[in-house]
Amino acid sequence: MSVAGIIAEYDPFHNGHLLHLRETKAFSPDGVVVVLGGNFTQRGAPAAFPKRVRAKMALAAGADLVLELPLPFSMARAETFASGGVEFLASLGVVDTLSFGSECGDLSLLQRAAEAVDSETTQAGIRRLLQSGMSYAAAREAAVCERYGEAVAAVxxxxxDILGVEYLRACRRLAPALESRAVLRQGAAHNAAQPSGRIASASRLREALFAGEPVRDFVPAKTVSVLEExxxxxLAPASFAGLEAGVLxxxxxAPDALAHVPDFSEGLANRIAKAARTARTxxxxxxxxxxxxxxxxxxxxAVWSAYLGVRESDAQGGVPYIRVLGFSERGASLLQTAAGRAAKPMALRASDIRRLDARAERMFSLECAAADVHALLRPRRGVCGEEMTEPLIRV
Incomplete structure (x- = not known):
């Protein structure tokens, strides 16, 4: 079999994503599996579109199987996000290639950067520079540049490319047999304010949607109906504005809740708690x-992790189950194959998770909380319990 995996958010799915998916399908004729971030995103914000809407977009565009990356991994720093996604793909038992978008498109250079970040020399340099007050990202780049040069540090x-490096680091640790393919990103940059041709960044599309501007020129014809519906x-676009007084x-x-969040530092917790005393938004x-x-x-x-009850320990020990959001006819065949190979329990329904261990139950309770909160952030507010009632998506 030749099956590729993609780790994504698709918030929303746009023409740039379609180009990546098409290129991935070209070298993976037996199927494409997408591990999709949930209702809260890696950037630390509620997703503009609910996860099941984004899963429908991916399937309409040609993905075969969409799985959910649990909250402690989907709303996390790049290293944790990447590790969770790679572990997910490897544990499924049917994926042989990881495909990801890249600004440079140079897999060899990205692999050199991954090796550089993992080296003890770089790690020692990062620790030294962090003590001087640098952010982790700046310290990592500077430490790599010192030892490996500007070309490697530039990615x-x-x-x-940052996520690509983290994917490759995760593959080295968790899935050394997984082949990687870096697909050159085309059109507008990740956070570009303006479109490039018919490609606009997801952040620009979210801004347009909040402003009531049309976006169909930048969204594939196969998915625009899902978005507009x-x-x-x-159901979209979701915004934290309606709940921010409650979060503040x-x-x-309850400032002590910040002491348990992922990537905790006492200095950060103190700054957030102090800012909350005077901030009005x-x-x-x-x-x-x-x-x-x-x-x-x-x-x-940190703010949303505290509010949703996500703890540092929740991502430790890896992903406890494989949650399926939807599939195509080919995806159904992949699921049948995975059922005999997967290294983790498969969950097609909420009841499948309820039969697992306490850690799985804890993970699912976080997903339920995230879904219930996200329902309040939508233009038309929803009720609790959709995690228990939403059906699988079949196309």
Missing amino acids: LRTPN AVRAG AFLRT LEELYDTAKTKRYAHARIRR
């Missing part, structure tokens, strides 16, 4: 707490 400046139904109230009255809190060392994304992840 640690662009978002997709979600908007008409009031939580941080003001979450954006004001993020700006007040931000320093050279503590970037916006890290602050956002």
Whole structure:
């Protein structure tokens, strides 16, 4: 079999994603598996589109099987996000290639960067530079540059290449047999403010959706109906604005919750708790707490992790089960094959998880909480319990 895996958020799925998916399908004729981030994202914010809407987009565009990356991995720093996704693909037992987008498109250079970051020399340099007050990202880049040169360090400046390096590091640790393919990113950059031709970044599309602007020129014809139906139904775009007073109230009255979040530091927790005492909006809190060392994304992840009850220990021990969101006819065949090969329990229904161990139950309870909170952030607010009732997506 020749099956590729993609780790993605697709918030929303756009023409650039379609190009990546098509190229991946060209070298993986037996199927493409997508590990999809859930209702809260790696950037530390609620997804604009619910995970099942994004799963429908991926399947409509040609993906064969969509799995859910659990909350402690989907809303996490790049290293944890990548490790969870790679472990997921490897444990499925049918994926032989990891495909990811890249600004440089140079797999050899990305592999050199992954090896450089993993080296003890670099790790020692990172620790030294962190003590001087640098952010982790700046310290990592500087430490790599010192020992391995500018060309290798340069790939640690662009978002997709940074994730690519983390994917390769995770493969070295968790899935050495998994082949990797770096697909050159085309069109607008990751956070570009303006489109390039018919390709716009996901962040630009989210801004357009919040402003009520049309986006269909930048979304594949096969998925635009899914996107527009979600908007008409009031499922998207989700925004934290309707809940920010509650989040601020939580941080003001329960600051100790910050002591248990992933990527914890006492300095960060103190800055967030102090900022919460005067901030009137979450954006004001993020700006007040931000320093050279503590970037916006890290602050956002800490705030939402505290609010949702995600702890540092939740990502330890890896992914406890494989949650299926949807599949095509070919994806159904992949599932049948995976059933006899998977290294972790397969979960097609909530009841499948309920029969597993306490750690799986804990992970699922976090997903339920995230879904219930996300339902309040949508234009048309939803009720609790969709994790227990939403059916599998079949196309």
